[in-house]
Amino acid sequence: MRARYFAIALFLVFGASFALAQSQGQSQRGSGADTRRSGYQDMGPALQQMQDDDTANPGMLFVQQGSKLWSARVGVAGKACADCHGDAATSMKGVAARYPAIPPGADRPVDLEGRIDLCRTERQQAPAFAHDSQDSLALQAFVAAQSRGQPIAPPDDPRLSSWRVQGEEIYRRRQGQLNLSCAICHDENAGKKLAGVTIPQAHPTGYPVYRLEWQGLGSLRRRLRNCLFGIRAELYPVGAPEYVALELYLMERAKGMTMEAPAVRP
Amino acid sequence: MGDAIPRSLTGQAGDAKRGRAIVANRSVGLCLLCHSGPIAEERFQGDLAPSLAGAGARWSEGQLRLRIVDASRLNADTIMPPYYRTTGLQRVAQAFEGKTVLTAAQIEDVVAYLVTLKD
Numbered sequence: 001m002r003a004r005y006f007a008i009a010l011f012l013v014f015g016a017s018f019a020l021a022q023s024q025g026q027s028q029r030g031s032g033a034d035t036r037r038s039g040y041q042d043m044g045p046a047l048q049q050m051q052d053d054d055t056a057n058p059g060m061l062f063v064q065q066g067s068k069l070w071s072a073r074v075g076v077a078g079k080a081c082a083d084c085h086g087d088a089a090t091s092m093k094g095v096a097a098r099y100p101a102i103p104p105g106a107d108r109p110v111d112l113e114g115r116i117d118l119c120r121t122e123r124q125q126a127p128a129f130a131h132d133s134q135d136s137l138a139l140q141a142f143v144a145a146q147s148r149g150q151p152i153a154p155p156d157d158p159r160l161s162s163w164r165v166q167g168e169e170i171y172r173r174r175q176g177q178l179n180l181s182c183a184i185c186h187d188e189n190a191g192k193k194l195a196g197v198t199i200p201q202a203h204p205t206g207y208p209v210y211r212l213e214w215q216g217l218g219s220l221r222r223r224l225r226n227c228l229f230g231i232r233a234e235l236y237p238v239g240a241p242e243y244v245a246l247e248l249y250l251m252e253r254a255k256g257m258t259m260e261a262p263a264v265r266p
Numbered sequence: 267m268g269d270a271i272p273r274s275l276t277g278q279a280g281d282a283k284r285g286r287a288i289v290a291n292r293s294v295g296l297c298l299l300c301h302s303g304p305i306a307e308e309r310f311q312g313d314l315a316p317s318l319a320g321a322g323a324r325w326s327e328g329q330l331r332l333r334i335v336d337a338s339r340l341n342a343d344t345i346m347p348p349y350y351r352t353t354g355l356q357r358v359a360q361a362f363e364g365k366t367v368l369t370a371a372q373i374e375d376v377v378a379y380l381v382t383l384k385d
Contacts, residue, residue, distance in 0.1 A: 177362040178296070178347040179355055189314050189345075195292060195299040196310025234357045 036257060039200035039265055042191070047212075051264040059141055059210040059262025062134075062217045066142025069135060075126030081139075084123060088146050094153065096144035097259050100163075100244050100251070101155045109163055109244050112140050113219060131238045137217045141208050144261035152205065152259060154251045163241075167249025170242060176233030182246075185227075197266070203254040204247065206263020213266065220247055270328030271335060275350070275370035285379025288372055289318070295368070295376065300346070304383065315346065322383040330380045334373055349373060 040048060050056045071082040085091040100109040103118055110118065116139050117128040129136035154160070171182040185194070186202035193199070207220040214222075221243045228235050236242040274280075288295040290305045297303070302311040303318035321330065332339060337346040348355075349367040358364075368376065 173356065175355075175357040177355060177358045177365070177367060180345060180347070184345050193311070193313045195312050229359070232359045232362045234359045 034256075036203060036254065037190075037201050038203055038205045038257060038260065038263075040206065040260060040263060042198045042200045043264075043266060047264055047266060051206075051260070057210065057262065057264055059208070059217055059264065060145075062138045062141040062208070062210075063145045063262060065134075066138035066140070066145075069139050070142055075120065075124030077123060077125045079124050081119065084119075088142065092143045092146035094147050094150050096140075096147040096261060097150045098153050098155050100160075100248050102157055102159055107159075108241065109160060109248060111221070111244055111247055112143060113221075114244075116140065116143070132219060132222060134217075137208050137219065140219070141217060141262045144208065144259070147259040148261065150259045151256050152251055152254045154248070154255055160248060163245045164248045164252050166242075167245035167247070170246055171249055176228065176231035178231045180231045182227065202250060203257055204250045205254060205257050206260045206265065208261060209263045209265045211265045217262065220250075269332065269340070270326060271331040272328035274374055275331070275335070276374050278371075278374065280371070280374030280376070280378030282375070282378040282382050284372075285375035285377070288368070288376050289379060294372075296347070297376075318380065319383055320385050322381040323385060325380075327377060327381050331373065331377050334368075334376060 040051065043051075051059075054060045067088075069081070070088055071080045073080045073083070082088070096112055099115060100111040101115075102109050103115060106118075113129075113131070113136055116136065120126045121128050129139075174181045174184075182202065185199050190199050190201045204220050207223070208217045209223070210217050211223075221238070224243060224246055225235050225238075286305070289297045289303065290308050292298065297318065298305065298308055298311045300312040300314040301316070301318050302313060305311075325333070333346070335350040336348040337344045338348055347367055350370065350373055352364055352366055
């Protein structure tokens, strides 16, 4: 009985705020307002609540684990991230909101995973993490969580333009046996149902995300691979520059939207 | 050809019952990813495309066949995948390279099912 009242109350609260959000969206439309939506807005209230509540959001366990790794001394240099960067709450604020970027001294962009690996190999003199390893994801989640609430702010680096162009080209190209493009689903059909699932606009606001279907935390690259797999396209190898190019384009497309990592997604 | 492929791809008639199962199957026909249809047990259907209900009243058997074989012959910008074409595709996953989404016999089954959808 209790649970049922709770559910009804929840429905009323979320139902009402949803209606409000809708009417705001409505009234803004005429004025050329931003119609971009985070995948968060396309989820049901139960998942939104899971994401919002740090004690219920499974991604926060990774953030905690990442905070331990942040101050663990590793590698030949025997240094922790914290030894160079101090308090992540200040030094890492906004960092995830501007990656991928070209690190100083490098000639090509890397994503957050790649940036963390550069510090591992060059400063800590430890082996790079395996792609998508739990420790790497935990550190990414910890660093990304320091940007919660910050606007996505891609760097204004002219060397990134050609990468973004390549990313957009991949985004718009039809591929795979099903002959679909990212744009067909995420621009032309966003908001519609693909087999009952609302197609989100594909804004990378929440990565790494805890995805229920994965029962774990995963990177934006893993999400992109899922979509490519879905259209029966040949996956770019893990670590391929094409993913960084796509991520750069998606971040540019989501410029100014609010970071919400670690997000929860169905 | 024109607007239709009047003759069976296999020379034989398809089986509507098997066709229904193919349409309903999310990893074989994939139809309900995009379409809805009168298949009540599949709760998760799409709305990227018109409902399949009544397809058999709107189109002849031959017209239905062409739409499944390669809908892009009718609408170059269609998002409906070509179910019986292996050319003009890019970066097809190795497991599917050179293969059609459905076999000729499966397409005949699907067509046989669709013609029964009169309303």
